[in-house]
Amino acid sequence: MNAVSESAYLLGHASQEHMRLIRQAETLAPHTSRLLRLAGIARGQLVLDIGSGVGDVAQLAAELVGTSGRVVGLERDPNALRVARRRAGEAGAAQIEFRECDLNSMRIEGQFDAIVGRFVLMFLPDPGATIRRLVRLLRPGGVFVSQEPAWSMFYPACARLPLRAACGRALCDAFIQSGARPDMGLELHAAMLAAGLTEPRTVIEVPTTTNAHGDQWLPDLLATVRSRTGAAFNGGEWLEPMGTLSERLGREVDSAKAFAPLVPLIGTYARSVPLSLHF
Numbered sequence: 001m002n003a004v005s006e007s008a009y010l011l012g013h014a015s016q017e018h019m020r021l022i023r024q025a026e027t028l029a030p031h032t033s034r035l036l037r038l039a040g041i042a043r044g045q046l047v048l049d050i051g052s053g054v055g056d057v058a059q060l061a062a063e064l065v066g067t068s069g070r071v072v073g074l075e076r077d078p079n080a081l082r083v084a085r086r087r088a089g090e091a092g093a094a095q096i097e098f099r100e101c102d103l104n105s106m107r108i109e110g111q112f113d114a115i116v117g118r119f120v121l122m123f124l125p126d127p128g129a130t131i132r133r134l135v136r137l138l139r140p141g142g143v144f145v146s147q148e149p150a151w152s153m154f155y156p157a158c159a160r161l162p163l164r165a166a167c168g169r170a171l172c173d174a175f176i177q178s179g180a181r182p183d184m185g186l187e188l189h190a191a192m193l194a195a196g197l198t199e200p201r202t203v204i205e206v207p208t209t210t211n212a213h214g215d216q217w218l219p220d221l222l223a224t225v226r227s228r229t230g231a232a233f234n235g236g237e238w239l240e241p242m243g244t245l246s247e248r249l250g251r252e253v254d255s256a257k258a259f260a261p262l263v264p265l266i267g268t269y270a271r272s273v274p275l276s277l278h279f
């Protein structure tokens with residue numbers, strides 16, 4: 001399968017998934033915020049956030065652009081949009097506006113200083129084509145920023161953590177079966193060049209479980225995937241009982257005296273050609 005239709009979107013649109021996204025976002029926030037700053041997102045800018053989910057990346061961008069800037073978040077799941085709007089309201093982020101939009105068939109106009117996205121290109125049927133369409137919405141010299149996973153870089157970090165590595169493998173099998181790209185991060189540099197963006201820069205960070213939600217991250221993801229794929233999920237016996245997985249992952253890390261990696265994040269940013277270089 002090479003198309004990720006709405007019904008085939010592996011992680012689905014249940015409210016439990018929205019809660020999972022919020023917990024995951026708390027762990028990823030410092031990594032994404034650093035990337036957005038490096039890419040030059042700053043006060044007063046107009047930013048487009050693609051695949052907003054429940055709005056966490058849009059909120060990080062809103063902090064950087066301040067009240068003189070604006071963030072437009074695009075998301076196709078109306079339930080996620082409701083949660084995203086409510087949370088932005090509670091955070092007092094009046095500079096964020098969320099719009100319902102399918103990135104595969106979007107009709108958006110405007111000239112943005114920056115386009116940002118996290119963990120979304122991996123779910124699109126043709127991420128390269130989507131980047132090419134989005135680049136037309138950047139002002140000359142504007143920046144495209146993406147943060148996506150590189151699951152194949154997860155396993156070396158789990159050399160002494162076989163249970164953790166097995167969780168990763170089960171997730172990746174499910175991603176691939178659904179048509180998603182677990183190594184999307186490794187494709188970003190070439191995709192941005194192919195879209196006419198210049199001088200891509202990449203930062204790679206491996207988050208580790210340092211907050212209360214960290215140990216829950218893999219069991220959370222596996223529970224979502226299992227609830228979506230049911231019997232087809234190639235989880236293995238080690239998964240059971242799922243209720244103790246988080247504790248078992250914690251014990252494995254303690255006895256190996258290892259750090260506990262989340263998936264490596266590839267953050268790539270590149271600029272559209274500035275006006276002075278247009279002939």
Ligand SMILES: C[S@@+](CC[C@H](N)C(=O)[O-])C[C@H]1O[C@@H](n2cnc3c(N)ncnc32)[C@H](O)[C@@H]1O
Pocket residue numbers: 009011021025050051052053054055056057074075076077080101102103104117118119120123124
């Ligand atoms: C893994 S979530 C990430 C959400 C958010 N960017 C974050 O990092 O918290 C991916 C989001 O992309 C959305 N999405 C997937 N395919 C999409 C499409 N074709 N158009 C718009 N949104 C899409 C999903 O509905 C989901 O909310």
